[in-house]
Amino acid sequence: MPSSRLNWSEFIINRLIQLAGFSSILFVLLILYFLLSEGLPALGMVPLSTLLSTRWYPIEGYFGILPLLLGSIVVTLGATLVAVPLGVCTAVYISEVAPQWAKEVLKPLVEILAGLPSVVLGFLGILILSPMLRNFLSLPTGLTALAGSLLLGAIAIPTIVSIAEDSLNTVPRSYREASLALGATRWQTIWGVTVPAARSGILTAIMLGIGRALGETIAVMMVTGNAPVMPAGLNALFLPVRTMTATIASEMGEVASGSAHYHVLFFIGIVLFIFSLIVNVTASTVGYRRTRRQERLLS
Amino acid sequence: MDTFQIEHLSVTYSDGTESLRDINLAVQANQVTVLFGPAGGGKSTLLRSLNRLNDLDLGVKVSGRVIFHDQDVLAATTDVIALRRKVGIVFARPTPLPLTIYQNISYGLELTGEKRKQQLDQAVEAALRQADLWEEVSDRLNDPANSLSGGQQQRLCIARVLALQPEVILLDEPTSALDPISTAKIESSLKQLKQDYTIILAPHNTQQAARAADFAAFFLQGELIEYGPGKEIFTHPKDKRTLEYIEGRYG
Numbered sequence: 005m006p007s008s009r010l011n012w013s014e015f016i017i018n019r020l021i022q023l024a025g026f027s028s029i030l031f032v033l034l035i036l037y038f039l040l041s042e043g044l045p046a047l048g049m050v051p052l053s054t055l056l057s058t059r060w061y062p063i064e065g066y067f068g069i070l071p072l073l074l075g076s077i078v079v080t081l082g083a084t085l086v087a088v089p090l091g092v093c094t095a096v097y098i099s100e101v102a103p104q105w106a107k108e109v110l111k112p113l114v115e116i117l118a119g120l121p122s123v124v125l126g127f128l129g130i131l132i133l134s135p136m137l138r139n140f141l142s143l144p145t146g147l148t149a150l151a152g153s154l155l156l157g158a159i160a161i162p163t164i165v166s167i168a169e170d171s172l173n174t175v176p177r178s179y180r181e182a183s184l185a186l187g188a189t190r191w192q193t194i195w196g197v198t199v200p201a202a203r204s205g206i207l208t209a210i211m212l213g214i215g216r217a218l219g220e221t222i223a224v225m226m227v228t229g230n231a232p233v234m235p236a237g238l239n240a241l242f243l244p245v246r247t248m249t250a251t252i253a254s255e256m257g258e259v260a261s262g263s264a265h266y267h268v269l270f271f272i273g274i275v276l277f278i279f280s281l282i283v284n285v286t287a288s289t290v291g292y293r294r295t296r297r298q299e300r301l302l303s
Numbered sequence: 304m305d306t307f308q309i310e311h312l313s314v315t316y317s318d319g320t321e322s323l324r325d326i327n328l329a330v331q332a333n334q335v336t337v338l339f340g341p342a343g344g345g346k347s348t349l350l351r352s353l354n355r356l357n358d359l360d361l362g363v364k365v366s367g368r369v370i371f372h373d374q375d376v377l378a379a380t381t382d383v384i385a386l387r388r389k390v391g392i393v394f395a396r397p398t399p400l401p402l403t404i405y406q407n408i409s410y411g412l413e414l415t416g417e418k419r420k421q422q423l424d425q426a427v428e429a430a431l432r433q434a435d436l437w438e439e440v441s442d443r444l445n446d447p448a449n450s451l452s453g454g455q456q457q458r459l460c461i462a463r464v465l466a467l468q469p470e471v472i473l474l475d476e477p478t479s480a481l482d483p484i485s486t487a488k489i490e491s492s493l494k495q496l497k498q499d500y501t502i503i504l505a506p507h508n509t510q511q512a513a514r515a516a517d518f519a520a521f522f523l524q525g526e527l528i529e530y531g532p533g534k535e536i537f538t539h540p541k542d543k544r545t546l547e548y549i550e551g552r553y554g
Contacts, residue, residue, distance in 0.1 A: 185392045186467065187387045187467065196414075197402075200401065200402075
């Protein structure tokens with residue numbers, strides 16, 4: 005009977021799609037399980053006071069992760085300060101100000117930039133950025149937190165531009181027309197209506213940009229100098245630091261499996277995981293509120 | 304007295320379609336002038352030419368003159384911002400800004416540099432009263448404007464225009480998305496408003512055109528077919544095409 009065969013194929017396709025959906029959840033859970041099972045023993049092997057100390061020198065049993073944690077935070081914050089104003093302004097320019105032909109050139113260019121392998125950017129960082137910083141600021145070395153921040157900023161900008169521009173584009177044309185018809189200038193319209201209307205999308209873009217900067221490893225490893233010293237004060241920007249990602253990447257290859265050092269590296273992984281979880285959850289909650297409001301607008 | 308003196312106005316879009324062809328029309332002050340006719344007749348284009356909103360449409364070519372206060376609105380030297388404050392527009396679909404009810408009204412005023420809270424409060428209340436909306440929203444001025452019903456939103460848009468104390472109000476099918484009760488409310492407030500303002504209305508149906516018109520202009524495919532007092536146009540039109548449209552033979 006044709007109808008029952010149709011039902012069978014329908015059933016099989018449904019199940020296959022369901023399986024595909026569940027498998028991605030399963031993978032995430034497996035990764036989480038692995039991370040926890042390898043990382044949590046660190047708490048039993050190394051006392052908490054050591055973990056929270058300020059010295060990272062694993063060969064002699066100093067497992068203080070604070071310098072790495074702060075290293076990540078300093079570099080990411082620096083990158084945010086670079087990327088957010090530049091990224092948001094670029095998005096506003098592309099979406100609201102640029103003539104049509106410039107839009108058509110700039111948007112794909114930004115997307116290509118987003119796809120650039122970070123190791124290539126790291127190369128540019130080592131060869132151009134850090135010597136420039138060293139000469140310009142007369143530092144002993146150009147491989148500093150500042151170099152990492154600038155480079156990560158450059159990596160995060162395309163992400164921010166692309167997503168913020170998308171959300172500016174979804175602002176209804178009627179908002180702009182209504183504002184202009186009330187005697188607003190183009191700048192007043194952008195600042196008073198268009199950007200606030202796209203606010204949650206822009207926030208999502210910023211959070212995803214920060215997430216990108218936080219998780220970046222190779223480029224940061226190449227330009228921050230990799231010295232796990234405690235960043236203290238403002239001049240920490242001009243000293244070498246080391247991030248959590250760079251520590252895991254550079255030490256995981258040489259560590260004895262099952263040793264305290266090994267488990268602490270996984271523990272750092274857990275901390276990193278929590279950080280990016282916070283960033284992502286923040287991003288998706290503002291994004292969620294945005295869709296809710298749009299649904300209300302459409303209804 | 305004439306508010307707008309439209310002379311030989313033609314508007315051509317970038318794809319070569321002519322939206323308006325050689326329009327000549329004098330709009331009387333403190334009257335409701337109705338622009339009616341089938342869709343695609345150029346009514347919206349005409350309205351959007353009067354406050355230069357079609358500057359926003361890419362590649363529009365406009366020729367002719369639109370005289371407003373002895374000046375050609377279409378001239379490159381026109382202060383478009385000042386013009387749009389004097390010539391307000393209400394669109395077919397309610398277009399509240401993503402702000403609160405209060406901010407929607409005060410937005411235009413704040414752009415003129417008005418910052419005094421008391422002045423803004425008074426202007427917001429006056430505008431909402433004029434648009435017959437004050438009673439319904441006075442206790443929730445800080446709610447988002449999107450939370451209002453469609454009819455309330457449209458009256459909010461009218462209030463927003465009124466707050467700027469314009470001379471002319473353009474209404475582009477203002478009730479096309481509304482129920483009959485909201486439509487009646489808006490029509491009755493239009494009758495009040497014409498004492499203080501010049502109103503140019505493009506209604507979305509002939510019945511509304513006939514109800515509202517002091518003067519009426521019939522547009523067909525970019526041409527002005529007939530113009531005169533509403534009573535004459537809707538009872539004894541001179542042109543056969545107008546008569547057939549009013550009788551509902553096409554459109």
